[in-house]
Amino acid sequence: MADEVVQRLEALGHRLPTPPRPLGAYRAVIEAGEMLHVSMQGPLLDGRFAFTGLLGREVTIEDGRRAAELSVVNALAQIHEHLGRFERIRQIVRVEGHVACTEDFLEHPRVLDGASELLAAAFGERAGHIRSVCGVRNLPGNAPVAVTLTAELFPPEF
Numbered sequence: 001m002a003d004e005v006v007q008r009l010e011a012l013g014h015r016l017p018t019p020p021r022p023l024g025a026y027r028a029v030i031e032a033g034e035m036l037h038v039s040m041q042g043p044l045l046d047g048r049f050a051f052t053g054l055l056g057r058e059v060t061i062e063d064g065r066r067a068a069e070l071s072v073v074n075a076l077a078q079i080h081e082h083l084g085r086f087e088r089i090r091q092i093v094r095v096e097g098h099v100a101c102t103e104d105f106l107e108h109p110r111v112l113d114g115a116s117e118l119l120a121a122a123f124g125e126r127a128g129h130i131r132s133v134c135g136v137r138n139l140p141g142n143a144p145v146a147v148t149l150t151a152e153l154f155p156p157e158f
């Protein structure tokens with residue numbers, strides 16, 4: 001059976017990459033009971049940051065949205081590698097975003113909408129999630145955006 005989420009992502013122009021390896025001494029994904037937690041993912045493409053800089057200075061809101069999309073694609077690649085398929089996802093529960101920005105930048109929600117809208121397009125009703133977003137001074141690799149993701153799972157026998 002073809003994975004509908006993968007098909008939807010591809011229709012939107014996104015192929016699941018090989019998941020980025022952790023940048024430090026931690027795990028990329030942990031399954032705890034019926035919850036799946038994905039560590040912070042940035043806008044890596046082919047092992048390099050596709051976007052760098054601060055929102056409000058070097059990075060436009062539109063590029064920030066694309067960086068958020070790419071970050072969530074990397075989070076989905078982590079999930080897919082861990083689970084082997086997206087059918088076990090009952091619901092995307094939480095998305096947390098960090099936006100590297102200037103002190104006067106106030107459009108954090110618009111930037112993170114890039115991630116939320118991609119999840120909605122890929123998962124439909126299963127994408128309804130809570131969300132937190134904050135501005136930070138910098139992120140690893142000079143990334144403008146990074147996201148973490150939490151999902152509720154159906155039991156393994158599903």
